[in-house]
Amino acid sequence: MTKLAAEHVFKIFGRRPKEGVRRLQEGADRDRLREDGTTAAVIDASFTVQEGEIFVIMGLSGSGKSTLLRMLNGLLEPTSGRVLFDGQDLTALSAKALRDMRSRKISMVFQHFALFPHRSVLENAAYGLEVQGVPRAEREKRAAEALDLVGLDGWGPHWPDELSGGMQQRVGLARALATDADLLLMDESFSALDPLIRRDMQDQLLDLQQRLRKTIVFITHDLNEAMRLGDRIAVMRDGRIVQIGAAADILSHPADDYVAGFVQDVDRSRVLTAASIMERPRVIVSTDDQPDAVVRALRTDKASAAFVVSPAPALRLVGTVTEAQAAAAADGEGTVGELMRAATVTAQPDAPLADLLAPASRSDLPLPVVDGDGRLAGVVPQLRLLAALGDRPTPADRADRSDGSDTAGRADQSIREEAASA
Amino acid sequence: MPRLHLGTWAESTVNWLTHHFSWLFDAISSVVNHMYNGVEWVLGGPSPLLMAGILALVAFWLRGVLAGVLSFAGFALIDSIAQWDQAMQSLSLVVVSAAVAVVLAVPLGIWAARSRSASMLVRPVLDVMQTLPAFVYLIPAIIFFSLGTVPAVIATIVFAMPVGVRMTELGIRQVDAELVEAADAFGTSPLKTLLRVQLPLALPTVMAGVNQVIMLALSMVVIGGMVGAAGLGATVFGAISQVNIGLGFEGGVAVVILAIYLDRVTGALGDQVSPLGRRALARMRASAHGLSFAHYRPRPVVGLSAVVTLALVACGTGVFSGSPSSPTASGGPGHGQAVHIGDFDWDESVASANLWQQVLSDRGYKATVNTYDPGAAYTGLASGSLDYVTDTWLPTTHAAYIKQYGKNFTDLGSWYGHTSLEIAVPSYVKDVHSMADLKGRAGEFGGRIVGIEPGAGEMKLLQSKVLPGYGLDKEYQLVASSTAGMLAELKRDYAAEKPVAVVLWSPHWAYSTYQLTKLTDPKGLWGASDSIHTEANRSSAARLPHVTSWMRKFHMTEAQLGSLEAAIQAAGQGHVTQGVKAWLAKNPGVENAMAPVVAGSGSGPGSGKN
Numbered sequence A: 001m002t003k004l005a006a007e008h009v010f011k012i013f014g015r016r017p018k019e020g021v022r023r024l025q026e027g028a029d030r031d032r033l034r035e036d037g038t039t040a041a042v043i044d045a046s047f048t049v050q051e052g053e054i055f056v057i058m059g060l061s062g063s064g065k066s067t068l069l070r071m072l073n074g075l076l077e078p079t080s081g082r083v084l085f086d087g088q089d090l091t092a093l094s095a096k097a098l099r100d101m102r103s104r105k106i107s108m109v110f111q112h113f114a115l116f117p118h119r120s121v122l123e124n125a126a127y128g129l130e131v132q133g134v135p136r137a138e139r140e141k142r143a144a145e146a147l148d149l150v151g152l153d154g155w156g157p158h159w160p161d162e163l164s165g166g167m168q169q170r171v172g173l174a175r176a177l178a179t180d181a182d183l184l185l186m187d188e189s190f191s192a193l194d195p196l197i198r199r200d201m202q203d204q205l206l207d208l209q210q211r212l213r214k215t216i217v218f219i220t221h222d223l224n225e226a227m228r229l230g231d232r233i234a235v236m237r238d239g240r241i242v243q244i245g246a247a248a249d250i251l252s253h254p255a256d257d258y259v260a261g262f263v264q265d266v267d268r269s270r271v272l273t274a275a276s277i278m279e280r281p282r283v284i285v286s287t288d289d290q291p292d293a294v295v296r297a298l299r300t301d302k303a304s305a306a307f308v309v310s311p312a313p314a315l316r317l318v319g320t321v322t323e324a325q326a327a328a329a330a331d332g333e334g335t336v337g338e339l340m341r342a343a344t345v346t347a348q349p350d351a352p353l354a355d356l357l358a359p360a361s362r363s364d365l366p367l368p369v370v371d372g373d374g375r376l377a378g379v380v381p382q383l384r385l386l387a388a389l390g391d392r393p394t395p396a397d398r399a400d401r402s403d404g405s406d407t408a409g410r411a412d413q414s415i416r417e418e419a420a421s422a
Numbered sequence B: 001m002p003r004l005h006l007g008t009w010a011e012s013t014v015n016w017l018t019h020h021f022s023w024l025f026d027a028i029s030s031v032v033n034h035m036y037n038g039v040e041w042v043l044g045g046p047s048p049l050l051m052a053g054i055l056a057l058v059a060f061w062l063r064g065v066l067a068g069v070l071s072f073a074g075f076a077l078i079d080s081i082a083q084w085d086q087a088m089q090s091l092s093l094v095v096v097s098a099a100v101a102v103v104l105a106v107p108l109g110i111w112a113a114r115s116r117s118a119s120m121l122v123r124p125v126l127d128v129m130q131t132l133p134a135f136v137y138l139i140p141a142i143i144f145f146s147l148g149t150v151p152a153v154i155a156t157i158v159f160a161m162p163v164g165v166r167m168t169e170l171g172i173r174q175v176d177a178e179l180v181e182a183a184d185a186f187g188t189s190p191l192k193t194l195l196r197v198q199l200p201l202a203l204p205t206v207m208a209g210v211n212q213v214i215m216l217a218l219s220m221v222v223i224g225g226m227v228g229a230a231g232l233g234a235t236v237f238g239a240i241s242q243v244n245i246g247l248g249f250e251g252g253v254a255v256v257i258l259a260i261y262l263d264r265v266t267g268a269l270g271d272q273v274s275p276l277g278r279r280a281l282a283r284m285r286a287s288a289h290g291l292s293f294a295h296y297r298p299r300p301v302v303g304l305s306a307v308v309t310l311a312l313v314a315c316g317t318g319v320f321s322g323s324p325s326s327p328t329a330s331g332g333p334g335h336g337q338a339v340h341i342g343d344f345d346w347d348e349s350v351a352s353a354n355l356w357q358q359v360l361s362d363r364g365y366k367a368t369v370n371t372y373d374p375g376a377a378y379t380g381l382a383s384g385s386l387d388y389v390t391d392t393w394l395p396t397t398h399a400a401y402i403k404q405y406g407k408n409f410t411d412l413g414s415w416y417g418h419t420s421l422e423i424a425v426p427s428y429v430k431d432v433h434s435m436a437d438l439k440g441r442a443g444e445f446g447g448r449i450v451g452i453e454p455g456a457g458e459m460k461l462l463q464s465k466v467l468p469g470y471g472l473d474k475e476y477q478l479v480a481s482s483t484a485g486m487l488a489e490l491k492r493d494y495a496a497e498k499p500v501a502v503v504l505w506s507p508h509w510a511y512s513t514y515q516l517t518k519l520t521d522p523k524g525l526w527g528a529s530d531s532i533h534t535e536a537n538r539s540s541a542a543r544l545p546h547v548t549s550w551m552r553k554f555h556m557t558e559a560q561l562g563s564l565e566a567a568i569q570a571a572g573q574g575h576v577t578q579g580v581k582a583w584l585a586k587n588p589g590v591e592n593a594m595a596p597v598v599a600g601s602g603s604g605p606g607s608g609k610n
């Protein structure tokens, strides 16, 4: 279900913002506006966020992320366009109704924590409830629960500046969670933390999200963080959203050179999963097929081995059979099920590529990927795995794919070409 | 360039305001007076040591043992140099002005912090308030509010308020924008954001502003003394004008003690009221585990109750002077009627005014003398806040004031005839007896003649007529300073027996203190001499017929005036009344001649008045 939607949202700072929108719509470019002292911070942004999703907005500093985020809870009013929250148009609300919405439904976590230094940790966590007018006893109870949730039980009476950076941001998180808001807006919330602590916080957020199922819009300039957290990612550049998609999608099929440059340095072995690079097995046979039919199929498809699945409707992967095995039994009776080798080494679709290297090296055959029901979802040939890890995607990939050609084949080919040119 | 008559416009604006808004000024005046009297009653009521104890307790409560002990010692010192009453009057003035200034400044500062255009509007006004010399608005302030405490309070507020506004605005603007945004993001209304986030976090800066307001208010105390506000300002101002180093020092020490006390106490108060400050203090105390006695501070409840208890004791023992001191009417027609006499810091002025004060008191009037700048005194006389000014030099020196206010005055005639303006040199300078003798001796006198206030009529006359007339204008430079500066210079050079030429006039006590030669004026360029008149407020002259008729007949010879001034000098500073009494004792006939009592009736002339 759609929780939040932005429809053609613009935000222009400076003189005559409306005119800026008109000129942008007529095709004027952002730098031209800037010469006139007008900053187009967000240009024509549209997207939807589903309930329970972590939606990441990623982009370099100054690309308009914070401005966009602040229009999602009405801290800034769009110059043009609409923001719908639960179907309600925020731009149509009165200031008071908007404040009420912020205090109950939408909360925010800040880059530099923004804890109130004159309030204890507990009073900070209880702040949102205090604004709502919840009586003291109840709000302190709920604030303490929120602190428990982020692993800060017992820290309530302390002062914010007695806590480490990571702990302070947990207080910020607890403050946002205490109000039971449905939507969490997080503006570079982990950027000010050390890498190790940042990783902990990411884990904790994912863990909390498993339990709480909030809708989260998370802003970051760190691609690895985006890939780790985001169910979907919107990449922003100079005020525009240039691509929206899942992590692997953006990695393997960047929309333009800008995104391609951006994703260059990402640790692909951790971001890409088996599912994102697996291909269709060439030959699939059933346990009750005859060996000579298998040999024919393998020869037709120029494959060296076939994957064996249980008869329909189960279609679970049970083993593999090579051409040599099939040919040896081709003139005898019996079925494939009797001569196949059982499939012991498999991978889950969501396994990161880093986890595929060891199993893939144990066999000459492509690594089978099986889903939760044991069904064969696809295979990852060794060459394809190596190519994906070393890949430097270009926007062209996307074009290729759109006309339906086989990406795996292309990858194999490029490796061969590289080998030849070496 | 065309001459813009800005000054004329300002003057007519002031007149217009006086005419149409006197009710407003009267209301303000009465409110400020009540506030001041209330505070003064509380601070000046208890006996000095008890009050010193209360003030010391406050310091003890806010800062600890050492501060308490030092405060007590400081206030005891003020009492022992006989400046207690003045100090409490000044403290009251500071408390009232600072309180009003803060009450106005903080909301203004908040407004300026929240609106850019308000800030742009307020800033230049504050600049003007802060930089405009106090004298510029003191005169209108006197016209609006008459002489005394009120114009001093108003001037102090004008001067001290801007820093309060600025610091409040700064404090609020300094609050981390992300914190304000956080409050906003959780749906806090603007008012609650101000109260829950901005003000608490700005409080240390706001309190630093309050501290500055108080210190600036204290620094205005001396100027307050010039417009007739009682207190240390009057002491210091009087001491300066009489080159009385000792008294000036004592007044100065009292001001400094007050300043240090107020600074430290309000500083500590700033730490106490802001949550962040309280935390910092708590942490400091926690780290200083050895908890030495000197760092002991009572808990707020203990401290407060101690102060309250002592204050109650003060009430209980009746040290608050409840009944107004009744004048000792000694069988005269005065019947306790109030007579306000104004004097300047000129010796014959002090002498004549205090002589009248003594005589009128003996005749049953409640007579008071206060010292003012001449401009202030005549403004006050015109408005009726003064009844008599005994030292008006006519037809020349004070002619401008008579021209301006004369229609409100009744001239009671001259009581002294032989004034003169002159250059004087010490008698040890040989062969200089007349203005002409100065020619060619500039080297000896360092090429300069030590003058007084640049605006003084005598200075203008000297510069434009007398020096050129004797051909001295190229040779000598006329150095403008102040009367006090001139007398100090004379004292210094006289002690070192250095040749010096000073601008002086007769009568002047300098002639009885030093051996000086009045340089004669063979060309008669100084013009005809002034005689000294008494001026009365027109309606006072009618309201106080005896006093008026006595003053009309008043006359003094040079010998009488000289001996009176000398007696006052001899009595020492701050003891003018004793000097006058001593002189009256030595001159038995004078009092009756001045204010004849009709034998038998126990009443003065015209005792059949209705």
Ligand SMILES: Nc1ncnc2c1ncn2[C@@H]1O[C@H](COP(=O)(O)OP(=O)(O)O)[C@@H](O)[C@H]1O
Pocket: A013, A014, A039, A040, A041, A059, A060, A061, A062, A063, A064, A065, A066, A067, A068
């Ligand atoms: N209040 C503002 N007034 C004027 N320009 C602004 C304002 N806020 C942001 N901008 C400009 O808008 C652009 C986008 O800023 P921002 O949204 O903060 O980017 P990001 O969060 O991606 O770093 C920047 O060029 C910034 O200077």
Ligand SMILES: [Mg+2]
Pocket: A065, A066, A067, A188
């Ligand atoms: Mg940002």
